[in-house]
Amino acid sequence: xxxxxxxxxxxxxxxxxxxxxxxxxxxxxxxxxxxxxxxxxxxxxxxxxxxxxxxxxxxxxxxxxxxxxxxxxxxxxxxxxxxxxxxxxxxxxxxxxxxxxxxxxxxxxxxxxxxxxxxxxxxxxxxxxxxxxxxxxxxxxxxxxxxxxxxxxxxxxxxxxxxxxxxxxxxxxxxxxxxxxxxxxxxxxxxxxxxxxxxxxxxxxxxxxxxxxxxxxxxxxxxxxxxxxxxxxxxxxxxxxxxxxxxxxxxxxxxxxxxxx
Amino acid sequence: xxxxxxxxxxxxxxxxxxxxxxxxxxxxxxxxxxxxxxxxxxxxxxxxxxxxxxxxxxxxxxxxxxxxxxxxxxxxxxxxxxxxxxxxxxxxxxxxxxxxxxxxxxxxxxxxxxxxxxxxxxxxxxxxxxxxxxxxxxxxxxxxxxxxxxxxxxxxxxxxxxxxxxxxxxxxxxxxxxxxxxxxxxxxxxxxxxxxxxxxxxxxxxxxxxxxxxxxxxxxxxxxxxxxxxxxxxxxxxxxxxxxxxxxx
Amino acid sequence: xxxxxxxxxxxxxxxxxxxxxxxxxxxxxxxxxxxxxxxxxxxxxxxxxxxxxxxxxxxxxxxxxxxxxxxxxxxxxxxxxxxxxxxxxxxxxxxxxxxxxxxxxxxxxxxxxxxxxxxxxxxxxxxxxxxxxxxxxxxxxxxxxxxxxxxxxxxxxxxxxxxxxxxxxxxxxxxxxxxxxxxxxxxxxxxxxxxxxxxxxxxxxxxxxxxxxxxxxxxxxxxxxxxxxxxxxxxxxxxxxxxxxxxxxxxxx
Numbered sequence: 166x167x168x169x170x171x172x173x174x175x176x177x178x179x180x181x182x183x184x185x186x187x188x189x190x191x192x193x194x195x196x197x198x199x200x201x202x203x204x205x206x207x208x209x210x211x212x213x214x215x216x217x218x219x220x221x222x223x224x225x226x227x228x229x230x231x232x233x234x235x236x237x238x239x240x241x242x243x244x245x246x247x248x249x250x251x252x253x254x255x256x257x258x259x260x261x262x263x264x265x266x267x268x269x270x271x272x273x274x275x276x277x278x279x280x281x282x283x284x285x286x287x288x289x290x291x292x293x294x295x296x297x298x299x300x301x302x303x304x305x306x307x308x309x310x311x312x313x314x315x316x317x318x319x320x321x322x323x324x325x326x327x328x329x330x331x332x333x334x335x336x337x338x339x340x341x342x343x344x345x346x347x348x349x350x351x352x353x354x355x356x357x358x359x360x361x362x363x364x365x366x367x368x369x370x371x372x373x374x375x376x377x378x379x380x381x382x383x384x385x386x387x388x389x390x391x392x393x394x395x396x397x398x399x400x401x402x403x404x405x406x407x408x409x410x411x412x413x414x415x416x417x418x419x420x421x422x423x424x425x426x
Numbered sequence: 427x428x429x430x431x432x433x434x435x436x437x438x439x440x441x442x443x444x445x446x447x448x449x450x451x452x453x454x455x456x457x458x459x460x461x462x463x464x465x466x467x468x469x470x471x472x473x474x475x476x477x478x479x480x481x482x483x484x485x486x487x488x489x490x491x492x493x494x495x496x497x498x499x500x501x502x503x504x505x506x507x508x509x510x511x512x513x514x515x516x517x518x519x520x521x522x523x524x525x526x527x528x529x530x531x532x533x534x535x536x537x538x539x540x541x542x543x544x545x546x547x548x549x550x551x552x553x554x555x556x557x558x559x560x561x562x563x564x565x566x567x568x569x570x571x572x573x574x575x576x577x578x579x580x581x582x583x584x585x586x587x588x589x590x591x592x593x594x595x596x597x598x599x600x601x602x603x604x605x606x607x608x609x610x611x612x613x614x615x616x617x618x619x620x621x622x623x624x625x626x627x628x629x630x631x632x633x634x635x636x637x638x639x640x641x642x643x644x645x646x647x648x649x650x651x652x653x654x655x656x657x658x659x660x661x662x663x664x665x666x667x668x669x670x671x672x673x674x675x
Numbered sequence: 676x677x678x679x680x681x682x683x684x685x686x687x688x689x690x691x692x693x694x695x696x697x698x699x700x701x702x703x704x705x706x707x708x709x710x711x712x713x714x715x716x717x718x719x720x721x722x723x724x725x726x727x728x729x730x731x732x733x734x735x736x737x738x739x740x741x742x743x744x745x746x747x748x749x750x751x752x753x754x755x756x757x758x759x760x761x762x763x764x765x766x767x768x769x770x771x772x773x774x775x776x777x778x779x780x781x782x783x784x785x786x787x788x789x790x791x792x793x794x795x796x797x798x799x800x801x802x803x804x805x806x807x808x809x810x811x812x813x814x815x816x817x818x819x820x821x822x823x824x825x826x827x828x829x830x831x832x833x834x835x836x837x838x839x840x841x842x843x844x845x846x847x848x849x850x851x852x853x854x855x856x857x858x859x860x861x862x863x864x865x866x867x868x869x870x871x872x873x874x875x876x877x878x879x880x881x882x883x884x885x886x887x888x889x890x891x892x893x894x895x896x897x898x899x900x901x902x903x904x905x906x907x908x909x910x911x912x913x914x915x916x917x918x919x920x921x922x923x924x925x926x927x928x
Contacts, residue, residue, distance in 0.1 A: 176572050632888060
């Protein structure tokens with residue numbers, strides 16, 4: 166148990182002073198820790214960070230992303246991941262070490278226009294992000310409704326331990342794939358359910374920062390309100406818990422700030 | 427230029443009724459351009475200006491990309507209907523210069539090293555102009571950059587001061603700009619206490635200059651409060667006060 | 676460079692407030708009404724004055740027109756490409772123009788032929804021949820020197836036509852504006868930056884003064900200044916400006 170201070174900040178705001186470690190979206194100048202983005206500043210024992218509420222997607226290693234194949238060379242596919250950085254998926258990742266362009270046809274495996282789920286393997290200042298599809302549930306994405314939401318809204322859409330997205334899925338009989346980069350794919354058996362899910366997702370995006378959002382989503386989906394909302398936990402085998410991996414901390418914090426417990 | 431007529435009356439009222447230390451009314455709305463990554467609309471007196479930010483995004487043409495930091499491009503442009511006489515839509519030399527000083531005013535606040543090989547484009551469009559449009563434009567652009575989630579060390583707030591009837595006044599309007607004694611637009615990073623834009627047109631003694639720059643900076647601080655309020659309003663709704671919480675985990 | 680600065684000296688041995696050697700050669704272009712070639716260190720600018728007639732500026736019907744422009748020639752540096760002026764050159768021309776205009780160096784009210792319709796139009800065009808830092812001051816000095824030594828053809832109206840009487844007079848000069856530019860590198864403010872200093876400067880400020888005080892300032896480049904640094908730079912510019920003013924007055928005649 167440790168104390169965590171939370172505050173709304175804009176760029177330039179001083180969050181704390183002294184021997185704290187600057188974490189994401191925080192810089193340390195002259196002994197003061199300054200926020201560099203609009204968001205919720207958190208100072209705790211590990212350090213000081215700002216959970217951003219706006220901004221385009223900047224890849225982080227281990228993020229699960231959904232991207233579109235836009236081109237391929239003889240050695241890799243170029244993938245659009247809705248960022249200012251273009252990602253690539255090496256052919257070796259799919260075909261293995263003894264990959265040969267003559268024998269293995271890249272276009273047959275992933276064609277231009279295909280949507281894939283992948284994980285960011287490597288990314289630093291000197292080179293563009295590298296992806297992998299070597300994991301269960303990674304690879305080609307089933308056809309469905311495609312949505313672009315702001316990457317900063319993804320934790321809210323997933324919800325605490327997947328609660329928000331599961332509420333939407335169960336109420337609309339759909340399966341929703343969410344990439345940390347803000348790309349969402351909704352697949353459902355009936356069109357009304359799919360469209361309702363899309364509506365709910367858009368509502369989460371627009372109103373992510375407001376209180377009682379979960380209530381309003383439930384009203385939209387015609388779901389009865391249950392008191393123990395936060396107790397919902399996802400089964401370990403569900404791919405979604407993996408997607409939540411990197412967003413988990415953000416999720417808990419955002420929910421608590423809204424006063425939902 | 428030397429003034430030809432009195433612009434402040436015996437009661438200390440200026441051509442628009444303000445006192446010498448009064449700023450015009452400023453209103454900022456955040457996020458007005460849906461397609462942009464960040465945007466802001468500002469009304470600064472009768473100035474109406476929209477700023478939109480796209481980025482960080484890929485650089486086109488590719489050869490303009492820098493290996494270790496982001497490229498920042500700014501365009502200040504006045505719509506043909508924005509001034510008393512119609513303005514030719516082609517970029518004038520004045521707009522080219524203002525685009526440059528605007529970029530140089532915003533760059534010190536941005537952490538461009540965080541986005542290597544990318545570009546940030548800032549577009550400032552003056553829809554109605556009434557003196558001090560470059561200050562209003564910089565103010566709006568700074569809010570739009572924060573709205574876009576670009577990493578910034580501080581906001582940039584801008585305001586002009588000037589000399590009218592031999593007095594140092596805050597925030598000069600169009601008439602005062604054209605007929606007054608001096609015009610000093612200033613852009614300022616309030617937390618870091620750094621001046622990022624400063625231009626002077628007109629005659630000032632050293633003492634008048636010192637008073638003028640101090641007054642402009644105090645104006646910038648007032649503008650900063652409005653910027654902060656506008657951003658808080660959009661992102662944190664009705665809780666516009668700095669909300670501090672202590673929670674135990 | 677940092678070592679030198681820490682010891683209070685610049686790479687070329689100058690003090691922080693010291694200008695490079697200034698050479699002024701007046702009347703180099705005989706076909707122009709006035710001209711000057713200025714060398715500030717190795718930066719070299721030639722300015723030429725051409726007097727013509729035209730309509731007055733909107734809102735300034737009882738004054739002659741003064742138009743200052745500048746071009747950096749492709750010969751001036753390996754980095755200059757031929758073509759329309761880029762934003763740096765536009766800024767240079769406008770800052771120099773403002774310095775001259777706001778100082779009211781030329782008494783434009785004496786240059787009216789038919790009020791509201793026909794006035795003298797003074798064109799001052801500058802060609803930058805070699806780039807070696809601080810084009811703002813070099814160009815400004817060239818314009819001032821060219822105007823100081825210029826001969827104004829005396830024109831008059833005859834039957835609604837402008838006629839050259841064949842006589843000339845000196846330009847109606849009221850004051851001599853002097854531009855002083857400084858660069859900030861770290862916490863050091865250096866007057867008259869040479870090109871190596873401009874290559875690593877954080878910010879730049881150009882301050883133009885006349886005998887009474889300031890008339891134009893431009894902060895340039897992508898860094899910032901504190902208010903105190905600017906106030907101090909203004910003070911330095913006034914004092915240094917007076918020295919250069921004497922030089923300009925003396926050399927241009």
